[in-house]
Amino acid sequence: MLKLTGIGKRFGGLTALQGISFNVTKGSITGIIGPNGAGKTTLFNIATGIYPPSEGAVLLDGKDISTLPSERRARLGLVRTFQNIELFGKMTVLENVMVGLHTQSKSGIFSCAFRMPWQMSEERRIREKAKEWLAFVGIPELEEVEAGTLSFGKGRLLEIARAMALEPKLLLMDEPAAGLNSSETAELAQLIKRIRDLGVTVALVEHDMDLVMDICDAIVVLNLGTMLAEGTPREIQDNQAVITAYLGEEV
Amino acid sequence: MEFLNQTTQYLISGLATGAIYALIGLSFAIIFNSTGIINFAQGEFVMLGGVLTIFSINVLHLPLLVAIAVAVAGTTVVGLVFERTAIRPLKNATPLALIIITIGASILIRGLVMLFWGKDTQALPAFSGNDPISLAGATLLPQHIWIFGVTLLVIAGNRFFFYHTISGKAMRACSFNRRAANLVGISVGRMVLFSFVISAALGSLAGVIIAPLTLTSYDVGIMLGLKGFCAAIMGGMGSGFATVLGGIILGILESLGAGLISSGYKDAIAFFILLLILFIRPQGLFKKGETERV
Amino acid sequence: MKSDHIKFLVFALLVLLAPLPLAGGYLTNVLIFVGINGMLALGLNLLLGYAGQISLGQAAFFGLGAYGSGVLTTLYAMNPWLAMLLVAVCVSIFAFAIGFPVLRLKGHYLAMATLGVGIIVHIAFNETIELTGGPSGLSGIPNLTIGGFSFDSDLKNYYLVWGFALVAILLCLNLVNSRVGRGLRAIHDSEVAARVMGVNARLMKVQVFTLSAFISAIAGSLYCHVMTFISPSSFGFHFSVELLTMVVIGGLGSVYGSFLGAILLTLLPEMLRTFEDYDIIVYGLLLVSMTIYMPGGLVGLPALFRRLLPARGSQHA
Numbered sequence: 057m058l059k060l061t062g063i064g065k066r067f068g069g070l071t072a073l074q075g076i077s078f079n080v081t082k083g084s085i086t087g088i089i090g091p092n093g094a095g096k097t098t099l100f101n102i103a104t105g106i107y108p109p110s111e112g113a114v115l116l117d118g119k120d121i122s123t124l125p126s127e128r129r130a131r132l133g134l135v136r137t138f139q140n141i142e143l144f145g146k147m148t149v150l151e152n153v154m155v156g157l158h159t160q161s162k163s164g165i166f167s168c169a170f171r172m173p174w175q176m177s178e179e180r181r182i183r184e185k186a187k188e189w190l191a192f193v194g195i196p197e198l199e200e201v202e203a204g205t206l207s208f209g210k211g212r213l214l215e216i217a218r219a220m221a222l223e224p225k226l227l228l229m230d231e232p233a234a235g236l237n238s239s240e241t242a243e244l245a246q247l248i249k250r251i252r253d254l255g256v257t258v259a260l261v262e263h264d265m266d267l268v269m270d271i272c273d274a275i276v277v278l279n280l281g282t283m284l285a286e287g288t289p290r291e292i293q294d295n296q297a298v299i300t301a302y303l304g305e306e307v
Numbered sequence: 308m309e310f311l312n313q314t315t316q317y318l319i320s321g322l323a324t325g326a327i328y329a330l331i332g333l334s335f336a337i338i339f340n341s342t343g344i345i346n347f348a349q350g351e352f353v354m355l356g357g358v359l360t361i362f363s364i365n366v367l368h369l370p371l372l373v374a375i376a377v378a379v380a381g382t383t384v385v386g387l388v389f390e391r392t393a394i395r396p397l398k399n400a401t402p403l404a405l406i407i408i409t410i411g412a413s414i415l416i417r418g419l420v421m422l423f424w425g426k427d428t429q430a431l432p433a434f435s436g437n438d439p440i441s442l443a444g445a446t447l448l449p450q451h452i453w454i455f456g457v458t459l460l461v462i463a464g465n466r467f468f469f470y471h472t473i474s475g476k477a478m479r480a481c482s483f484n485r486r487a488a489n490l491v492g493i494s495v496g497r498m499v500l501f502s503f504v505i506s507a508a509l510g511s512l513a514g515v516i517i518a519p520l521t522l523t524s525y526d527v528g529i530m531l532g533l534k535g536f537c538a539a540i541m542g543g544m545g546s547g548f549a550t551v552l553g554g555i556i557l558g559i560l561e562s563l564g565a566g567l568i569s570s571g572y573k574d575a576i577a578f579f580i581l582l583l584i585l586f587i588r589p590q591g592l593f594k595k596g597e598t599e600r601v
Numbered sequence: 602m603k604s605d606h607i608k609f610l611v612f613a614l615l616v617l618l619a620p621l622p623l624a625g626g627y628l629t630n631v632l633i634f635v636g637i638n639g640m641l642a643l644g645l646n647l648l649l650g651y652a653g654q655i656s657l658g659q660a661a662f663f664g665l666g667a668y669g670s671g672v673l674t675t676l677y678a679m680n681p682w683l684a685m686l687l688v689a690v691c692v693s694i695f696a697f698a699i700g701f702p703v704l705r706l707k708g709h710y711l712a713m714a715t716l717g718v719g720i721i722v723h724i725a726f727n728e729t730i731e732l733t734g735g736p737s738g739l740s741g742i743p744n745l746t747i748g749g750f751s752f753d754s755d756l757k758n759y760y761l762v763w764g765f766a767l768v769a770i771l772l773c774l775n776l777v778n779s780r781v782g783r784g785l786r787a788i789h790d791s792e793v794a795a796r797v798m799g800v801n802a803r804l805m806k807v808q809v810f811t812l813s814a815f816i817s818a819i820a821g822s823l824y825c826h827v828m829t830f831i832s833p834s835s836f837g838f839h840f841s842v843e844l845l846t847m848v849v850i851g852g853l854g855s856v857y858g859s860f861l862g863a864i865l866l867t868l869l870p871e872m873l874r875t876f877e878d879y880d881i882i883v884y885g886l887l888l889v890s891m892t893i894y895m896p897g898g899l900v901g902l903p904a905l906f907r908r909l910l911p912a913r914g915s916q917h918a
Contacts (some may be wrong), residue, residue, distance in 0.1 A: 142797045146790055
């Protein structure tokens with residue numbers, strides 16, 4: 057589904073990433089892990105079009121999307137959530153999800169201003185769908201709440217609902233468990249599995265090892281901007297190089 | 308031959324106004340580099356320099372040098388008050404709010420000056436007389452020499468301050484990374500205040516030395532400020548030589564354009580250049596591209 | 602949605618009935634300009650309050666509308682309604698074209714660029730004397746007419762202008778509560794997230810900019826036919842700042858707020874007639890203090906009170 061070949065990224069004199077190549081298999085849940093500073097978020101940003109790679113390519117379903125802007129990638133089915141949840145704070149929870157349905161609708165300035173009948177029925181459909189997604193992630197009762205006032209855990213769920221509204225093929229999640237307590241994390245794990253069951257491929261950057269080992273089918277390990285290892289959770293857990301990278305050499 | 312003389316004349320006056328734009332541009336850059344704010348009120352500091360000097364001479368009957376000192380000091384106080392009352396309370400404001408505030412402040416200052424001193428244009432006598440000096444077929448006024456001299460001094464002082472004194476280096480540190488500067492013990496709040504003080508002083512000085520040539524009134528600040536901003540953009544908002552060069556290029560282009568093409572559109576020339584730069588090379592004419600860490 | 606409809610009907614009713622007790626007096630004339638300024642403030646609010654893009658050059662589109670209609674109906678004796686439409690379309694095309702490079706800029710640079718455009722247009726008004734009459738202005742602009750009926754009195758022009766204004770309000774209300782409005786507010790709150798959600802931020806900003814220019818141009822055409830005389834001084838930086846003040850005071854991101862701000866800032870100078878030149882100071886003070894203490898504008902006053910009043914029943918001895 058997603059293929060990265062030879063991705064490298066330099067910021068001025070700093071090489072953040074070098075020689076990153078791996079596949080994300082369709083229908084899987086892939087985890088990207090690594091110690092702090094390994095370049096995980098940079099990789100994500102490149103995959104989602106925040107900035108282009110210095111070298112290498114990003115392919116979605118075989119199509120080269122390396123230089124496409126984020127909004128185009130969204131329309132092709134690649135959506136992400138943010139580590140620091142980027143909600144539309146001044147809009148309500150429901151409205152946030154409705155923005156997610158932007159690409160599933162078409163009414164432009166003219167139709168909206170003049171309330172054309174097709175615009176009004178489309179608006180009803182958007183509203184219904186948005187409510188469905190809120191129910192899917194488990195927060196239907198928070199519809200009219202102002203998004204900026206949500207607790208972190210609920211905000212996380214909202215962001216996922218919003219991302220799902222785009223009906224993505226591939227959902228990239230940047231540290232979805234960050235800031236969640238253990239029961240919230242367990243619920244998150246279930247949610248991610250439900251998302252996978254809908255046919256969405258998931259890739260996530262994560263630090264919470266329990267979560268990663270629990271739900272991921274495949275894991276990629278980064279360290280200091282290069283690939284350290286790739287494999288199943290079992291293989292990664294037994295990989296000496298990975299253990300060393302996280303814990304340091306035995307004294 | 309006549310054409311060449313005329314062109315040289317345009318070049319000289321262009322150089323003089325360019326020097327002023329350079330000074331104003333520097334003051335924009337200094338505040339921007341320490342706070343990230345574009346101070347829309349900067350032009351009013353320039354205006355205050357000229358207006359306060361005239362006031363000190365005509366009403367307080369002070370000799371020229373003292374009047375200038377009073378004007379610069381007075382403007383600096385205004386800059387200080389402005390920073391404390393309008394900028395400080397809004398440390399975490401959106402760029403939009405900051406823009407609106409600095410615009411509001413510039414209107415306020417302009418309005419107060421109009422109240423006290425009326426709308427008339429006023430003249431400041433030239434510092435050392437008006438006897439023209441002939442140079443390469445064109446006329447150089449003594450005031451031109453004052454302008455060049457002061458500008459060079461300011462540039463040298465600028466360079467010295469920012470690169471060879473502790474306070475200057477501290478201010479530069481703040482512009483690179485506020486948090487890091489804070490962590491090594493630099494009082495960012497004080498640096499911000501400092502930058503406003505320096506910018507107000509620089510701006511008012513620019514206003515003083517150009518006033519004998521262009522007359523001054525309560526609303527000269529707008530245009531001068533905008534053109535100074537243009538110079539700063541051309542120089543990539545650096546507090547160094549690039550901005551000075553930007554100002555000079557702008558002054559010369561404007562003067563040549565006004566003289567050779569059309570004088571009515573003189574001001575439009577500067578803004579055309581501003582728009583071109585903003586559209587094509589917003590990082591300035593001389594900077595190489597930079598990448599930013601997200 | 603229903604309460605929105607009721608609010609609008611009440612507002613429309615107020616507008617329709619307002620001039621009756623005034624008996625065509627001086628205040629009716631002032632209210633005409635409230636309508637025009639309100640439309641302009643509305644256009645700016647769409648850009649500033651909803652999409653979060655600052656523009657200091659709104660007066661340029663207003664002026665282009667006014668001069669466009671003025672010149673076409675005097676020099677070229679074109680039908681005023683046709684001229685109004687033609688000018689509005691041309692100004693919109695112009696706005697769309699420069700919108701792309703201009704709106705790529707952000708924050709201060711955007712402010713400066715719009716300021717630059719505004720000033721260049723203003724200078725052009727002053728310098729193209731053969732067309733516009735230069736600083737002495739353009740006179741002899743005809744009133745608008747429908748058949749034999751001519752809009753030549755304050756009362757008639759009041760209903761003309763406010764007719765347009767009410768339509769503009771209705772359309773903008775629809776827009777704001779729709780997919781487009783959500784997209785704009787999303788861009789304002791977090792452009793990065795909006796783009797990741799597939800919102801074409803770049804195009805939307807330019808579209809709003811164009812819409813705002815369209816409304817301003819129409820307002821400009823109405824202005825020139827009501828006044829029958831226009832001069833460049835009404836279309837400069839000073840007026841752009843006035844509009845900005847109206848929007849800030851009335852409330853960023855509020856359709857009715859735009860008109861609230863317009864009412865205040867149009868009536869205020871009338872009430873301070875003797876302090877004619879002082880308006881500039883008042884604007885400055887208002888801008889600064891409102892931004893610091895009341896960022897929601899007057900429309901945000903109720904919400905502000907709610908936050909300032911002590912919470913009910915939270916503390917019992």
